Amino acid sequence: MNRERITYPLHLIVRPFNGFWDMKYEHERRGNLIAAWVILALLALTMILQSQYSGFLVNFTNPKYLNSLMELMYVVVPVLFWCVANWSLTTLMDGEGKFVEIFMATCFALVPLVLIQFPWIWLSNYITLQETAFYYFSGSIAVVWCLFLLFVGNMTVHQFSPSKTLVTMALTVLAMGFMAFLCLLFFSLVQQIVSFVSTIYQELSLRS
Amino acid sequence: MPKSARLTKLTLVALCCCLCLGVWGGQRAQAAEVSASYMYSFWGEAVAAPAAYQATDLHDGQSLGLGAFKEPNDLYVRADGTIYILDSGNNRVVRLDERLEPIDVIDGFVNGGAQEGFANPQGLFVTETGHLYIADTGNRRVVHLDENDELVKIIDSPESELLQANFVFQPMRLVVDNSERVYVMAAGVFDGFMEFNSDGTFSTFIGANRVYVDPVEYLWKMLATRQQRSQMVMFTPTEFTSLDINEEGFIYATNGDRFGDPIKKLNAQGTDILRREGMDSPMGDLLYTSSTGPSRLIDIDVGDSEMYSVLDAKLGRIFTYNGDGHLMYIFGGLGNRLGEFNTPIAITRSGDDILVLDKALGEITRFQTTEYGRVLNEAVRSYYRGNEAEAAQYFYEAINLNANLEYAYAGIGKAELRQGNYSDAVHYFRQSMDHGNYSKAFQLLRKEVLREHFSVIMSGIVLAVVLLVLVSRYRKMKARKKVVSV
Numbered sequence: 001m002n003r004e005r006i007t008y009p010l011h012l013i014v015r016p017f018n019g020f021w022d023m024k025y026e027h028e029r030r031g032n033l034i035a036a037w038v039i040l041a042l043l044a045l046t047m048i049l050q051s052q053y054s055g056f057l058v059n060f061t062n063p064k065y066l067n068s069l070m071e072l073m074y075v076v077v078p079v080l081f082w083c084v085a086n087w088s089l090t091t092l093m094d095g096e097g098k099f100v101e102i103f104m105a106t107c108f109a110l111v112p113l114v115l116i117q118f119p120w121i122w123l124s125n126y127i128t129l130q131e132t133a134f135y136y137f138s139g140s141i142a143v144v145w146c147l148f149l150l151f152v153g154n155m156t157v158h159q160f161s162p163s164k165t166l167v168t169m170a171l172t173v174l175a176m177g178f179m180a181f182l183c184l185l186f187f188s189l190v191q192q193i194v195s196f197v198s199t200i201y202q203e204l205s206l207r208s
Numbered sequence: 209m210p211k212s213a214r215l216t217k218l219t220l221v222a223l224c225c226c227l228c229l230g231v232w233g234g235q236r237a238q239a240a241e242v243s244a245s246y247m248y249s250f251w252g253e254a255v256a257a258p259a260a261y262q263a264t265d266l267h268d269g270q271s272l273g274l275g276a277f278k279e280p281n282d283l284y285v286r287a288d289g290t291i292y293i294l295d296s297g298n299n300r301v302v303r304l305d306e307r308l309e310p311i312d313v314i315d316g317f318v319n320g321g322a323q324e325g326f327a328n329p330q331g332l333f334v335t336e337t338g339h340l341y342i343a344d345t346g347n348r349r350v351v352h353l354d355e356n357d358e359l360v361k362i363i364d365s366p367e368s369e370l371l372q373a374n375f376v377f378q379p380m381r382l383v384v385d386n387s388e389r390v391y392v393m394a395a396g397v398f399d400g401f402m403e404f405n406s407d408g409t410f411s412t413f414i415g416a417n418r419v420y421v422d423p424v425e426y427l428w429k430m431l432a433t434r435q436q437r438s439q440m441v442m443f444t445p446t447e448f449t450s451l452d453i454n455e456e457g458f459i460y461a462t463n464g465d466r467f468g469d470p471i472k473k474l475n476a477q478g479t480d481i482l483r484r485e486g487m488d489s490p491m492g493d494l495l496y497t498s499s500t501g502p503s504r505l506i507d508i509d510v511g512d513s514e515m516y517s518v519l520d521a522k523l524g525r526i527f528t529y530n531g532d533g534h535l536m537y538i539f540g541g542l543g544n545r546l547g548e549f550n551t552p553i554a555i556t557r558s559g560d561d562i563l564v565l566d567k568a569l570g571e572i573t574r575f576q577t578t579e580y581g582r583v584l585n586e587a588v589r590s591y592y593r594g595n596e597a598e599a600a601q602y603f604y605e606a607i608n609l610n611a612n613l614e615y616a617y618a619g620i621g622k623a624e625l626r627q628g629n630y631s632d633a634v635h636y637f638r639q640s641m642d643h644g645n646y647s648k649a650f651q652l653l654r655k656e657v658l659r660e661h662f663s664v665i666m667s668g669i670v671l672a673v674v675l676l677v678l679v680s681r682y683r684k685m686k687a688r689k690k691v692v693s694v
Binding site: 057064129 | 638643644646648650651654
């Protein structure tokens, strides 16, 4: 069983239609959810290591501003945003997917990113400028693969037609932007309230 | 499924935590540390640097005993050190020797028996033989005097089918090349510099700036009616602001372009051949607020070894670049202290010194090199001559004085690369953030290492393959035995 937990994501990325079907209807959910979290953590780890350890020729991160917590955020927040936006939309659009399923499908779709980028962190230290073409090419392959998996995952989880899936995905991106805007608004309002209260407190404490 | 429900909840909680973390992590205090002298790093940040030039003395018309200068516009230094100042408001040219002692004043010339003067002249140029060219703007002509200040010729009212019928010739600045062709920057001309033959006839325009079309402006123009459009500003190429010529006859020009390249090096065909190999192309300040905008380069001076300095009128700073377009040093500024200006208008080199002319105050400030400036100048000269080892020595000294000087590390790296010390070269190119040269050095290093350890690497690979084969056979054998036993 344990062995399958490791091999299953690898099986899924090459057989996405069967893989996502099994994930939704056949498998016990708990094991896959843990696997999804592990994949997300691995991706975050890959990104952090990448900005710290990838080769000089491909690493354009200013070490002065490298913050692992922020790198973690750049991975986790978009994924969760995507899931929330997708879930909110698909509940309105007769999607069959539950939130957990959407989350699992999204995380499983990220496996190619980890699988391809991780070895390149070390390999990129031994390449020349001409060979960076391979680095960028494989990076693009990883992204395309990931998008394809995301598409298939969405389609299977919600039992949508391909065209409806495409529309949903586009709308999801739109909804993500909307959510980001709302979050910014919320936080700036909270900040203002906090500063208002603290100013009043200061005023009172200075006058008494 | 209560367990999975709990996990879902956990997922949501994690989301909220991440959002909070994002807001907290996003606030990062930006320490603004800009010292008096600075450089730009690979990351486009201003970093501290020692001063390369220091203002040593200040001269105005009164201290020279010539009466106050009135809106001087240009100055020029000949190879023998004679300094020419164009005192536009007083319609005269003042000649000083290299120690800034006055020699004489030229305020007119004899033209066909009659004494003539200048009217608000804006630019001047002196050839190696001492011939003086003056852009006599108010009189709409260029005056050419020989070394005894006798009139040689007057260039005025150029005639050509390239010029419009109502064209008014208002020369602003000018340079003369080795074959006595005169290049004039004239007011209201958008087609580039006006080139005159040695006999004073107009031949052609060279080096027009490209038209930049602002997308927003363009949209408005599309929407406007024809009548409205005729009232709007036309899209015209930006005018040049100044020019200089080096000993090889290449024209260096600055323009007021907000977009594109504000500095150009024009060949005889008028094509821009300036090398821009630095982190950013030469443009003055890289960091500026949206209200001040980018530097407005108002004058340029080319020195030896292809070094050139440009003067920013907005903040009074002088930026010096080497021939490859690497920023070397920045100095100057606006203010009231020595070494600061009110309205800087022209710069020129006198040997290694740099003279800056202030228009409103009518003052000349002389800057002399500090040790750092001398070392850096010498490094660039040695490198230009092709003496990389000597250049590396100077670059070593330079990085001892300024560890932020990324460009110097590349200079050392190049010398190390030439000597075959690939691992050192890789190290220095990495320090200088020079990706192209790093890659070259690294490729050679990699080849060297692989060759050196070829036997070890190959035997390692063979051994690994053999081991793998053996292990898989052993496993198969074991599996077969199991099957048999079952």
